[in-house]
Every structure is written in structure tokens, then in C-alpha cells.
Amino acid sequence: MRSLLVDKLAQKVAFRGGGFTFQSRRWVGFLVFVVLLLLAEWGTRSGVISPLTLPRPTDVFQTFVELYSSGLLFQHLIPSLLRLLVGAALGASLGIAVGLLIGLFSFVRAGLLPLVAAIFPIPKIALLPLFVIWFGIDEGSKYALIAFGTFTPTVVATFAAVDNVDRTLIRMGQSFGLSWVSIVRKIVLPGAMPGILAGLRISLAIAIILLVAAEMLGAEFGIGAYILEAGSLYDLERLFAGVVILSVLGVLVSAVIGAVERRLLDWRT
Amino acid sequence: MELRLSKVGHSYAGREVLRGIDLEVPQGQIVCIVGPSGCGKSTLLRMMGGLEVPAQGDVLQVGYPPEGCLNPLTFIFQDFALLPWRSVAGNVSLVLEDHPIGRAERREMVADVLARTRLTEFADALPRQLSGGMKQRVAIARALVVRPAVMLMDEPLSALDSQTRELLMDDLVNLWIRQPFTAVYVTHNLAEAVRLGHRIFVLSRRPGELREVIQLDKPLAERGYGDAELEVQQKHLWDLMRAEAAAADAELVGG
Numbered sequence: 071m072r073s074l075l076v077d078k079l080a081q082k083v084a085f086r087g088g089g090f091t092f093q094s095r096r097w098v099g100f101l102v103f104v105v106l107l108l109l110a111e112w113g114t115r116s117g118v119i120s121p122l123t124l125p126r127p128t129d130v131f132q133t134f135v136e137l138y139s140s141g142l143l144f145q146h147l148i149p150s151l152l153r154l155l156v157g158a159a160l161g162a163s164l165g166i167a168v169g170l171l172i173g174l175f176s177f178v179r180a181g182l183l184p185l186v187a188a189i190f191p192i193p194k195i196a197l198l199p200l201f202v203i204w205f206g207i208d209e210g211s212k213y214a215l216i217a218f219g220t221f222t223p224t225v226v227a228t229f230a231a232v233d234n235v236d237r238t239l240i241r242m243g244q245s246f247g248l249s250w251v252s253i254v255r256k257i258v259l260p261g262a263m264p265g266i267l268a269g270l271r272i273s274l275a276i277a278i279i280l281l282v283a284a285e286m287l288g289a290e291f292g293i294g295a296y297i298l299e300a301g302s303l304y305d306l307e308r309l310f311a312g313v314v315i316l317s318v319l320g321v322l323v324s325a326v327i328g329a330v331e332r333r334l335l336d337w338r339t
Numbered sequence: 340m341e342l343r344l345s346k347v348g349h350s351y352a353g354r355e356v357l358r359g360i361d362l363e364v365p366q367g368q369i370v371c372i373v374g375p376s377g378c379g380k381s382t383l384l385r386m387m388g389g390l391e392v393p394a395q396g397d398v399l400q401v402g403y404p405p406e407g408c409l410n411p412l413t414f415i416f417q418d419f420a421l422l423p424w425r426s427v428a429g430n431v432s433l434v435l436e437d438h439p440i441g442r443a444e445r446r447e448m449v450a451d452v453l454a455r456t457r458l459t460e461f462a463d464a465l466p467r468q469l470s471g472g473m474k475q476r477v478a479i480a481r482a483l484v485v486r487p488a489v490m491l492m493d494e495p496l497s498a499l500d501s502q503t504r505e506l507l508m509d510d511l512v513n514l515w516i517r518q519p520f521t522a523v524y525v526t527h528n529l530a531e532a533v534r535l536g537h538r539i540f541v542l543s544r545r546p547g548e549l550r551e552v553i554q555l556d557k558p559l560a561e562r563g564y565g566d567a568e569l570e571v572q573q574k575h576l577w578d579l580m581r582a583e584a585a586a587a588d589a590e591l592v593g594g
Contacts, residue, residue, distance in 0.1 A: 242420035245388055246434040246485065247410050256433060260424045337424040337465050 125306040133307040150292045157216025158277040165221045169228020194219040212284040219280040220273040227269020235261035340488040347396035355546040367519040371532040374542030375587035404488040413487035417494040419474040421466045428462040456480040472503035490522040533569040544587040
């Protein structure tokens, strides 16, 4: 039974709950890249952008192809990757270990936390001369610089992640008589893993920055050396080719961590 | 094995929360502890399980746990406390892994307890895939697998909706009928107390003192939803607690 009055006054309730939710839009990021590149290409071709301010994207690409075909690419890339790998692996594993100790033992925390706070803000590049004396002019000082730079952010991320592990889960482990080692290995470590991996994202980006800095200050080969050389000759095409390699490296590292996250943290929604 | 508390008292930062509690948990019975919020009943339970030390008095275990018992005092928590990165079977097996039990035997024990709690088909599910009631069933399975002498249940059904609560109460009753276990059941829900308790200890508001002990002789199997006899008991409990609960509610938190 519907009354005439209701029918006349009935209106659809307007929807106002849109937005503020996250949706996957993979292609948008790609599109932004393409649009920016097209703009640069058009600008440099038409003369709106002078070739002194920005190289033509196609020229950069051509430089890159030449770099690849001459074999120089890998001559620069392989040492860089090796430095990044060794340095970051050293720094991250030490950082996770120290972060765990700080998170687990109040004595270690009281002793090391002020130290970590003191070395965190030091620009590690400033210490490179010191590292050269300590670890030698060769690879040693570069490994040390990258390791040191990744160490502190990893420590901070790890102990914060340990602090954030659900205490009720630890209480549960104790109430079932689990050993200390079991509680750390099966409850604390997996519980801290999301925070540790989030920290690694930042640490590894810092590692790439430091890699370039180290190579700029004394290396024959490496992306940093390549960029420095191009810069001093004001060879913008080569400079940009080097920068693009670094960006791709960053994206790759981020993708690797994303893959590790999907694998290790599949228990989250 | 029985639990005995004598003159247990406790305070947090100068605030007395428990005073002179004497109680006994006889073997094979479910003892309920009810009281207004903040009366220290959860603290009392944590003391019974060795997760906290009372400032005054003693918590004693009388006699020895039965043979084959892996964890005499076993908790069931209000928020389930399941590891989100482990499957149902993994969560149950977690508490066996520190004991010298062979892999095959462990798997058998897990399978057996999952069957008893009707979780077999969910063995590989992750906690996030389960409803609240299911999660608590997993926690119950995890508690049963270590063959506890006394189960310490801290508001185990409080995080669940009322229908799930009824279902799980039936589950607990059935488990007890099949194999009577000793349990301390802390709750603020009086309906749960009269459904599951052989004996109900009523605490006053802070500082929690023992107000009254109620003995319920009707067998668990005969108690049901909406039982008139239980309603009378529940009303009696509520009359006892009403003033206390109102006074506790009007207090400033932590003030």
C-alpha cells in the first residue's frame, strides 16, 4: 500500500560516501612518466626549452644505447651493484641485529640508543676521508660508507618494530611456557617483520645515494664516477643517462622489497 | 591438581586493587569469578597463571599435574592471542614445538584436538580468514592440546557477539561433559557465570574483596538457554552487584 503523498515526496538519498579510499591504478604512474617525457621531447624540439637546460629524451636514450653497445654500461654497473650489495647487506644485517638487541634488552637500549641518536644525523659522506684511512682507498671505504649509512636507519626501524609487536602475543607465549629463543624467533621476529621491511625501503634508498657519493669521491668505474665525469664536461645526455640508471635501480630495489613483502607478509590482508 | 589462594592482595602504583582474597579451585570444576569492571579479577587470574606476582598472600598449587600434562596452567585470552602469520594448525602446533615430541606425534595431537573442536577443515586457514567465534575455538584447541591441569579463561567470550557466545558456551559445556576439566572463568557476564560455573565467586569493586560464594548444583548438561532456575540465580547475582557496578562506573578512570 503506497500513499500518494509518499510517492510524491520520495527522493533518492544522495550518495556522499565517495573518495578517501585507496584503489589500485597501476597505469597512472606510467602515464605520468610518459607525459613528462613527451613534454620534454616536444619542448626541446620546438625550442621552448633550450638544449642547455634539458637534454632531449631521445638523445639521452641514444647515449644509453651507445653506452650499452660499447660495453661500458656493465663496466660501470657491475662494480656499483657489487658495492651496493655488499655495503647494504652488511649495514642492514648489522642494523637488524643491533635493532633487535635494543628492542629486547633494556640494558642494551639504555647503552646504545643515545649512541644511535648521536650518529644518525651525521652526514656519512663527511666521514669518507676517515673511512679511506680506516678501510683503505679501494672498495673497503665504499663498503663501509654504504654499510654505515644503511645501519642507523635500519636500527631505528627495527627496534621501533620490535616495540610495536603485540605484547599480548608475547604474554601468550610466556603463558604456554615457550622458551625465550622460541618467543623471539616465532613471535617477536615475524611480528616486527612489517616494520623492518618498511625500514629497509628507506635504508636501501639511502644506500643508493651513498653509493653515488662514494664513487664521486674516488672511483674509476661506477655509476657515480660516470655521472661525475659527464657533469664536469657538461655532457647533459650522459649525465641524464646515469641518473636514469639510478632511478631504475631505485625502482628495482623497491620492487624486490615489494616481492619479499608479498612473500613474507602474506598473512596480512 | 587444585589451586588455592590465601590472603592475596595487590596494588598498582599505590592503588589497592585486591584485598584478602581466599579461594579454592577444586579439581574437575569450573569456578567463575564475577565482579564490576576494575575490580581486579583479571589481575587475580594472571596471578593464578604466574604472569604476575601478588604483593601479599600466596597462590598455591596443591598436588601435582596429571601425567602427560605439558602446561599445567593454561590461559585462554579475551583477544584470542593467535599469531596472525600462522595457520590454525600452526597456531596449535606452536605450543607443542618446545616439547620433546616427535613430528608425527605432534601432527597427530594437533589433528586430534582440531577434530575435537570441529576445526579440522579449517586447519590451513589463517586467523584473518576466521570469524571471532572461530578464532576463540582455535584458542581453545591450543589450550586443550597441552592437556592443562587448570584452564584460566579471561573473559573468553566477551569479544564475541551474543549468538556466537551461546554457541561457544554450548561447545565448552560439551567439552566439559565429555571430559571434565578444571577451570577458572573470569567474566563480567552473569549469564555466562550461571551457565558454566559450579561455583561463583563475587568480587566487590576496587579494592576487590570476596563478597559472596554461590554454589550451583545443577549439572552443566541440564542447564540451557533461558533456564528459569538460572534466571533466578542470575537475578540474585545482579542484585548483589548492582550497587557495586554503579559505584564502579561513576569512578574516574585511573583517578
